[in-house]
Amino acid sequence: MDKRPTDAAGTQLPARIGRYRIESELGRGGMAVVYRAVLDGPRGFAKQVCLKRILPGSADDPLMVEMFEREARIAATLQHANVVQLFDFDLHEGTPFLVMELVEGPSLWQVFGAACAAGRPLPPDVACGIVTQVLAGLHHVHTRTRDGKPLGLVHRDISLHNILVSRAGEVKVADFGIARATQLGERTRTGVLKGKLAYIAPEYAATGRADARADLFSAGVVLHELLSGRRRTPPATDAEGLGWVLHPEFQPLEELRPDLPDALAAAVRSLVARLPGDRPDDAAQAAALLAAAQPPAGAAEIARCLERLLPAGSTPPAEPTRPGSLEGSGGTLPTPSPFDPTLTRRPTGAELAPPLVRSEFTPDASTAVPEPPAAWPSRRHRALWVAGGVAVLIAAAVAVWIVPGPGGAGTAAVHLRLRPHLGPLAGAAGRAGQGLRPSLHGPDPADGRD
Known part of the structure; x- marks a missing residue:
């Protein structure tokens, strides 16, 4: 037996x-x-x-x-x-x-962690080769049809965690647990925002709707991280995170990596553009843009780079973790996907030790880059800017009704309503705006009017 x-x-x-x-x-x-x-x-x-x-x-x-x-x-x-x-x-x-399919190899998260531990980002041709393969997979996803009609597939969770790299240098997009297909009867619940905060496209956070260009934004974030050696680390609070997602800022690659071709920095900039109309039209166009800027490495070179960083039989480097639970860290939005790879993904090689459970905050940028340039805004200035952005968003996201009170024309009640599709992020903004819901000598607006 x-x-x-x-x-x-x-x-x-x-x-x-x-x-x-x-x-x-x-x-x-x-x-x-x-x-x-x-x-x-x-x-x-x-x-x-x-x-x-x-x-x-x-x-x-x-x-x-x-x-x-x-x-x-x-x-x-x-x-x-x-x-x-x-x-x-x-x-x-x-x-x-x-x-x-069983992919014999690490996740791109583990590859990135090994590069951080080695003190250098991935070579630009390898980084572009990996993302070019991701874009090829996404183009297939985005262009699926049924009976001649587009399925409208959007992954919605492209990240370092959901990209696998085989020992042969093949790159695989994984984990479609929160993907959306408009023609397969799929729908998103109002108020539920799915995905990892660092990779969510601004239009998805603002409207709850996403098309293929939202996946391109996420792929651009992945490429920026691979080339810069820096994680895009979300703020520690939901209130800061709201403005951070809606108004994404990326330190220019020209500053972080002066050795990179200008055309490559421009290509990455177009992928992570705030407005979807400023990004490439589709994944095929994005791949062509990258290829023109930096010839991508093929599978063989990716495999050699992987072997140098994570030799077969070696143990992946320990990844620093942020204290506290995943839910409380502010780094990952609540997601109902049962396949969140931050919890479930381990190397498939039997010889590799399982990594620690970690939060979205790791590997930290400091493992690759000692300190940011002096020109980068201070945390205090960024916090002030974000606070202003949240205030503007609250003002833009509310409806105000002036209703007559018993005292006549000079009496009013003010009612604030947050847009429900902001989901978990709206909760933080709502809490910040609770003090802005006064009753000016009139009745409480929650009197049946809506």
């Missing part, structure tokens, strides 16, 4: 889930667990796969099940070398699970 595999704590893992034999646990979060598994067949056939299963405690949550099923529906429409492939979707003892 075969010995049952165990997790890091020594707890026995299930021997099988459906027709898949479980070999080891790759990662676990609050809502899902990820296994390395094998599909066995006759005459010695065996295929290694990645199996994701909702944890028992989350299987009764309709939202979690909906997210899981959404990922299956969307991933089933995709077939591209730069997108993690879905092989199967089934139920085991009433709990759904996904079976996907």
Whole structure:
């Protein structure tokens, strides 16, 4: 009788889930667990796969099940070398699970962390080669059709965490748990903003709607981080984060990396433009823009760079973490995706030790760049600017009704309403604006009028 595999704590893992034999646990979060598994067949056939299963405690949550099923529906429409492939979707003892391609290699987050630990950013051709492959995968996602009609797929969660790099230098876009497809019956709940704060496009934060150009913004943030060696670290509070997302600022690559071609810095600047109309029209155009500015490295060179940074059999460098929980750090917006890779992604190589659970604040920029230039605004000045931006946003996002009070024309009541699609961010702005909701000698406006 075969010995049952165990997790890091020594707890026995299930021997099988459906027709898949479980070999080891790759990662676990609050809502899902990820296994390395094998599909066995006759005459010695065996295929290694990645199996994701909702944890028992989350299987009764309709939202979690909906997210899981959404990922299956969307991933089933995709077939591209730069997108993690879905092989199967089934139920085991009433709990759904996904079976996907197993990528032997680290996440781009771990590659970035290794580069930070080495004290230097990725070479520009390697960084552009990685993002060019990401854009190729995104172009496939964005251009899927059904019966001749665009599916309207948008990933909405492109980040260092959701990009995998194989040992062969192949780059894969992963984790479609919060992707959206307008033609597959998908819809976003009012007031729910999904994704990681550092990568969210301003128009998505402002309106709750996103098209393919929002994914281009996220890819541009990834490229800026890879080239600069600096994380785009969100502010510590939601109130600051609101203005920070709606009015993104990036220190110019010309200042951080004077060795880079001007055309490359300009290409990155266009990807992270605040207005979607100022970005490339689609992922193919963005890839062409990058290729014209910096010839991208191919898979072989990416593989060699990966081997230098994270040799096979080595342990990834420890990643610094910010004290406190993920939810309380202000670095990650609440997301209902059961596959948040900040909690579940581990290296698939058996020889690599699992990384620490970490927040969006890591690796910190200081691991790569000792200190920012003197010209960069002070934290106090940035805080004042952000506070002003939040005040302007509150003023723009409210509706004011003047209603007659019992005292006649000189009596009024003021009612403020925040735009509901700002979701979690609106809550912070709302709390900041509570003091601006007075009743001027008249009745409380919450009298049935809306």
